[in-house]
Amino acid sequence: MGEMIVVNDLVKNYGDFCAVNHIAFTVPEGSIFGFLGPNGAGKTTTIKMLTTVLDPTSGSIRVNGHDPTREQKQVRRSFGIVFQDPSLDDELTAFENMDLHGILYGVPRVERLKRIDMLVEFVGLSDRKKNFVKEYSGGMKRRLEVARALLHKPRILFLDEPTIGLDPQTRNHIWSYIQQLSKEENVTVFFTTHYMEEADRVAANVAVIDHGKIVSQGTPSELKTNTGSATLEDAFIALTGHAIREEEANAIDRMRTMGRAWRGGGRR
Amino acid sequence: MRAIYILCMRQLKRYVRSPARIIGSLGQPILFLVALGFGFGSMFAKAGGGSYLNFLSPGIVAMAILFNAVFSGIEIIWDRQFGFLKETLVAPVSRLEIVFGRTLGGAIVAMAQGAVVLGICMIAGFRIHSAWLVPLGIVFMFLIALFFTSMGTVFGSVLQDMQGFPLIMNFLVMPLFFFSSALFPVESLPKFMQAALKLNPLTYGVDGLRGSLGHAFAFSLVTDFVVLSILTGILLAIGSYCFSKIQL
Numbered sequence: 180m181g182e183m184i185v186v187n188d189l190v191k192n193y194g195d196f197c198a199v200n201h202i203a204f205t206v207p208e209g210s211i212f213g214f215l216g217p218n219g220a221g222k223t224t225t226i227k228m229l230t231t232v233l234d235p236t237s238g239s240i241r242v243n244g245h246d247p248t249r250e251q252k253q254v255r256r257s258f259g260i261v262f263q264d265p266s267l268d269d270e271l272t273a274f275e276n277m278d279l280h281g282i283l284y285g286v287p288r289v290e291r292l293k294r295i296d297m298l299v300e301f302v303g304l305s306d307r308k309k310n311f312v313k314e315y316s317g318g319m320k321r322r323l324e325v326a327r328a329l330l331h332k333p334r335i336l337f338l339d340e341p342t343i344g345l346d347p348q349t350r351n352h353i354w355s356y357i358q359q360l361s362k363e364e365n366v367t368v369f370f371t372t373h374y375m376e377e378a379d380r381v382a383a384n385v386a387v388i389d390h391g392k393i394v395s396q397g398t399p400s401e402l403k404t405n406t407g408s409a410t411l412e413d414a415f416i417a418l419t420g421h422a423i424r425e426e427e428a429n430a431i432d433r434m435r436t437m438g439r440a441w442r443g444g445g446r447r
Numbered sequence: 448m449r450a451i452y453i454l455c456m457r458q459l460k461r462y463v464r465s466p467a468r469i470i471g472s473l474g475q476p477i478l479f480l481v482a483l484g485f486g487f488g489s490m491f492a493k494a495g496g497g498s499y500l501n502f503l504s505p506g507i508v509a510m511a512i513l514f515n516a517v518f519s520g521i522e523i524i525w526d527r528q529f530g531f532l533k534e535t536l537v538a539p540v541s542r543l544e545i546v547f548g549r550t551l552g553g554a555i556v557a558m559a560q561g562a563v564v565l566g567i568c569m570i571a572g573f574r575i576h577s578a579w580l581v582p583l584g585i586v587f588m589f590l591i592a593l594f595f596t597s598m599g600t601v602f603g604s605v606l607q608d609m610q611g612f613p614l615i616m617n618f619l620v621m622p623l624f625f626f627s628s629a630l631f632p633v634e635s636l637p638k639f640m641q642a643a644l645k646l647n648p649l650t651y652g653v654d655g656l657r658g659s660l661g662h663a664f665a666f667s668l669v670t671d672f673v674v675l676s677i678l679t680g681i682l683l684a685i686g687s688y689c690f691s692k693i694q695l
Contacts, residue, residue, distance in 0.1 A: 232536050232695040255539040266530035270461045282453045283538040 182241075183208040183335055183367040184229065189238035191224050191391075198224045200391035201238070201435065206384070208334075209365040211358070213399075214380030215415060217424045222371045223263055223392040224338050229369070230260055243334055254275035256284070259328035263339040265320055265373075269313035273304060276312060277330060284331035291330070297374050298326035301356065317344045325353055329360070334358070338370035342377065350374075354381050385411075389419045450540035451548040458519065458552025460666045462559065469560070472518075476511040476564045480504070480571060483630065496632065504568035505657035506629030509591055509649060512561040516592045517620050519553030520599015522688070524609055533695060542691040550600055550686065554592035561588050576661020584659035587671070591652035594679040600686035604693055633665045651675045 184206040190279045191199040194403050206212040227233035229240060231247040231254050240247050243257035267276050274295065282290035299308050302322035312320060320345060328336060336357065358381055360366045362398045372378055378385055379399045386396035395402055395418050399411050408414040462468070473520075484500045484507075491499035526532040535545050575581060602615055626640070627649035633641060644650045655671030658664035664671065 227695055230537050232533065234694065250542075252539045255537055258537075260537055262530065262533055264530055264534075266534045268457065268461075268531045268534075269529065271457065275460070279453055279457065280534070280538075282449050283535065283540055285539070291609065291653060 181208050181244075182206065183210075183214075183243060184369060185239075185241040186225075186229075187239045189225070189228065190236045191228060191233070192236045197391050199228070202388065202391070202393045204386050204393065204396060206367055206369060208367055209361060210383045211361050211368040211370070211381050213370055213378035213385035214323055214388065215371065215375070215378055215385055216388035217419050219424050220388045220419075222388060223331040223339055225388070226369075226371070228262075230258060230337060231255055244385075247392075249318045256331075257333060258335040258337055259331065259333035260337040261321075261324045261328050261339065261341045263343075265324070267320055267324060267327075270311065272309050272311055273299065273315070274308045276323065277327055278286050280327050286331050294330055294332075298329055299323075302326045302353075318346065318349060321345055322353070324351060332364075333366065335367045335369065340370065340371055340373065342372065342374065344367060350377070357381070375410065375415055387415060387418050394418050448544075450538070450544040450687040451551065454535065454545060454548030455552035455555070457468065457564075458549065458556055462556040468563075469563070472511070472515055472560060473563065473567070475514065476507045477567060479510065480568060482508045484571065494619045498572075500568075500572050500656070501574060501662055502574035502632070503630065504565070504571075505660055505662065506566045506627070506653050507568060508561045508588070509627075509629055509653045510543040511564040511626055512557045512588060513595050513620065513624060513649060515560040516554060516557035516595035517602075517615070518658065519556055520550065520596045520601070521602030521603045521612065521615075522553070523549070523600065523690070524606055524612075527603075528608065531694075536695065542693075543687055546600060546687045550593065550596050552597070553596040554589065556589050557592040557596060558585075561592065574661075580659045580661060583668075583676040584656055587652060587655040587659055587675070590672075590675045590679055591649070591656070594652065594675065594682055597679065597682040601624055601682070601689050604618060604686070604689035623647060623649050627653055628657075628665060648675060648678045651678075 182205045186205070187203050189199055189202050190197070197297055202221075202225070213397050214222055214225065224233065228235045229242055229247060230387060231251045234248055242254045245253040245257070247254045266277070271279065277295045278291065282291070283297065286294065296305075299305050302325060304319060304323060304326070307315070307319065311325070315323065321341070322397065323340060338357075342353065354377065357368055370382075382399060384397065385399055385402065387394050387402070394404065397405070402414045402418075403409070406414040406417040460508055461665060480503065484503050488499040491497075491502070510635065523532065536542075569575070602611070626643045627647050628644055629649065633644050633650070636644065651666065651671045651674045654665050655668065658671065
C-alpha cells in the first residue's frame with residue numbers, strides 16, 4: 180500500500196501573513212485522514228493547494244503520485260471534493276448538476292446515468308432529482324455535493340467540513356458510506372471537521388494544525404495519550420488552547436456586502 | 448470539446464430560465480429607442496439625415512448586445528461568490544475550455560437579446576433593406592457579443608467582488624456606448640469626437656451591423672469586419688489568460 184498524499188515542507192504566504200508554515204504529512208492509500216484545527220488555522224488553504232486551485236509559496240506536494248502545480252489534469256482526475264461552502268449551480272436541477280459534473284469528468288453517458296441514479300438514491304434525493312437546487316435546504320445541498328463528488332469514482336475524496344449543517348442521521352449515514360468506500364474500494368479520504376467525536380470515530384490518523392503549523396499528528400488514541408486527555412476534543416483543546424479565533428469574512432459575508440452594492444449601483 | 452459544450456449549454460439554460468432577466472434587460476434599449484428614435488426623428492429628417500429610426504435601430508441592437516455581453520462575462524464573479532466556479536476549476540479540463548465555453552454561451556445569450564431587440568425595432572418601424580445581407584448582420588452581432596463577453600471575462604477574472612461593477616458600467620461601458628456611432632453619424636462630428644469614435648471598437652461593430660442591415664457604411668464592410676475580428680481575437684486571448692490565472 181503506497182502513499183496517496185505526500186506533503187513536504189509546504190508553505191503558503193499571503194504577503195506578510197503565513198497561512199501555512201512548513202507543514203509535512205503523508206496519507207496512506209485507502210486510509211481516512213482527519214485534518215483538524217481551529218478556524219483560520221490553514222486547513223482550507225492546504226486543501227486548496229492539494230487540489231490544484233492555489234499555488235504554494237514553496238514546498239512539495241504529491242497527490243496520487245503527481246504534482247498539483249504541474250500535472251494538474253492527472254491530479255484533478257484522481258480526486259473528488261466537497262468544498263466548505265456550496266459549489267452547486269442553484270439555477271440548475273439536481274440532476275443537471277450531477278450530469279454536468281459527469282460530463283466535465285468524461286464519464287460515459289450510460290455509466291453516468293446509472294451512477295447518478297445510484298448516488299442520488301444513496302443520499303435520499305431520488306424523488307427530488309428534477310427539482311432546482313435553489314429549492315433545496317442546506318442539508319439537501321450538502322448531500323447532493325457528496326453524491327456529486329463520488330460520481331467519477333475518485334481515488335481520493337477531499338471533504339472540507341462535509342457534515343456541517345447536517346442532522347445526526349445524515350451524518351452517520353454519510354460517514355458509514357465513506358468508511359465502506361474506503362474499505363471496499365480503497366478510496367483515500369482526507370477530511371476536515373469541527374466535530375471531534377466524528378474524527379475520533381472514523382479517522383485512522385489525524386493531524387492538528389494551528390496558526391499554519393502542525394502541532395501534533397498520529398492516531399486519535401496517540402493524541403489522547405500524549406495529552407493525557409479522555410476525548411479527542413479535550414486533546415484538541417489541550418493542543419490548540421482556549422482562545423477563540425478570528426477568521427476573515429467568509430463568502431456569505433462578502434456576498435451580503437456585494438448584494439448591497441449590486442442593488443445600490445447596478446445598471447440593471 | 449465536451450466541456451465547452453456543456454458550459455455553453457449551462458449559460459443558455461440559465462438565460463432561458465430567467466424571464467425576469469430577459470424582460471428586465473429589454474427596458475433600457477426600448478427606452479432609448481422610443482425616446483431618442485421618436486424624439487429626434489423629425490430633427491434628423493429636417494437636417495437631411497433621412498429616417499432616424501432606421502439609423503438608430505442597429506445602434507440600439509448593438510447596445511442591447513453590449514450590456515448583456517459585459518454582464519454575461521462578469522457573471523464569473525457571481526459564480527465565484529456562489530461557489531460554482533470552484534466546481535469547474537477542479538475538474539480535469541483545461542481552463543481554456545472552461546473560458547471558451549462560458550464566453551461562447553455568454554455571447555450567444557447576448558446575441559439572442561440583440562435579436563429580440565431587433566424584433567422590437569422592426570415593430571417600431573425599422574426596415575431591413577435586403578434579406579440577403581441578414582446573415583452578415585448576424586455575423587456582426589456575434590462579433591460584438593464575443594468582443595464584449597470577453598471584456599466581461601477579463602473583469603470577472605480580475606475582480607473579486609461586485610464592488611467595481613458600477614465603476615465599470617459608468618466609466619467604461621456607458622462611454623463606449625455614447626462615444627460610438629450608435630446614436631449619431633461619424634461624418635459630421637468635431638475632430639476630437641471623430642477620433643474618439645474611431646478608437647472605439649463598438650463603432651466598427653455598429654457600423655458593420657448598420658451596413659449589413661442595408662443602411663450605408665461609414666467605413667466599409669471589410670474595414671469593420673477586419674478591425675472587429677482582430678480586436679475580438681485579442682480580447683478573447685486576454686480574457687482567457689486572465690481566467691487561467693484565477694486562484695481561489
